[in-house]
Amino acid sequence: MNLRQLEAFRAVMISGTVSRAAELMGITQPAVSRGIAELEAQVGFALFDRIKGRLVPTPEGQLFFRDVDASFVGLDRLRASAARIRDFGSGSLKVASLAALGSTLVPRAIRFFREQHPSITVTLTVMSSSAVRNHVADGQYDLGLAADEVDLSGVDHQLFGSFPGVCAIPGGHPLAARSMITPPDLDGHDYIALSPEDRVRLRLHQICEQAGVKPRLVAETPNSATVCALALEGVGIGIVNPLAADGFQERGLVLRPFKPEVPFRSHLLFRPDVQKGRIVRAFVAALLKARNTRRSLSADQS
Incomplete structure (x- = not known):
């Protein structure tokens, strides 16, 4: 038949x-x-x-x-x-992201993306940068966003952005009155650090050593958003990715520029076994739009 x-x-x-x-x-x-x-x-x-x-x-x-x-x-x-x-390369898209971007910038990018491609289903999973890299390399996700300390071997990648860290300060803290935070300002204050392997933490440690500064470590966490939450509760101060701090200022957290700059860099990761289809390229464009929108807002607020 x-x-x-x-x-x-x-x-x-x-x-x-x-x-x-x-x-x-x-x-x-x-x-x-x-x-x-x-x-x-x-x-x-x-x-x-x-x-x-x-x-x-x-x-x-x-x-x-x-x-x-x-x-x-x-x-x-x-x-x-x-x-x-x-039309699009696929009917669905799987995205993995580090926490700093997965709860702020990536959701905004999904909104931009769906305005253009409403029939495409997007799956977003937030995980550690190393897990993002492994899942993309294994072909379980179409693309990922990871911090720059991740091993980039075995995946296609490009720099997504470099974002100067800001100091997260509880409302009412003595440093909240300053317009900018420098290493000597951290001396003796309760400090919330990122994970020991985080490059921003390592860079900040070098800066503090060179300045003869010793913040008082009281907590550590791998996520900038968690640092913001702890600072909001008055646990201490910390240097965070500004993208992870969206929404915390409205709740009372104070954010101040930190000098010298300590950049948070992130990379876009792609599956090594397939070429980037139109749907992936369209989502990257939405991510870049969300990133640029965030920078414009920051410039307007500064």
């Missing part, structure tokens, strides 16, 4: 007559009748009884139609999937 024969059988079952089936398929009535006769010969049983010039489905034909119709539903899904792949 072939697809054309099955199409003829399904068209007659749906329309009720050979003439209507021929119209649906855009072929002649004899061609429809011939296709059904050939199909009956191959399946080994009658699909229709011929009664007064009409085709009436047999019980066997009705049973067979259930499976035929289900297979055509699958074909319709394949056609829709092919259309999405033709």
Whole structure:
């Protein structure tokens, strides 16, 4: 049996007559009748009884139609999937992100992306930078955002951005009155640090040593957003990625520039086994738009 024969059988079952089936398929009535006769010969049983010039489905034909119709539903899904792949590269997108961007910038990018591509489903998972790298390298995610300390071997990558760290300060803290924070300002204050392997923490440690400054370490966490939450509760002060601090100022957290600059760098990671499809390129464009929008807002507020 072939697809054309099955199409003829399904068209007659749906329309009720050979003439209507021929119209649906855009072929002649004899061609429809011939296709059904050939199909009956191959399946080994009658699909229709011929009664007064009409085709009436047999019980066997009705049973067979259930499976035929289900297979055509699958074909319709394949056609829709092919259309999405033709237009966008895929019908879905899986994104992995480090926490600093996964709760602020990436959701904004998803909004921008869906304004242009509302039929594409986006899956966003927030995880550590090392996990982002591993999942993208394994092909489980289409693209990822990771901090610059991650191992970039085995993945395609490009620099996404470099964002000067800011000092997160509890409201009412003595340093909150300053317009800028420098290393000597940290001396003796309760300090919330990032993870020991974090490059920003290592860089800040070098700066403080050179300045002869010793902040009092009271807590450490891998996420800038958690540093902001701890600072908001008055636990201490910390240097954070400004993108992770979105929304905290409205809750009372004070953010001040820190000099010398301690940059938070992040990279875009791509699967090494496939070329970047149009859907991935479109999402990268949305990420860049979200990044540039955030920078414009920062410039307006400064």
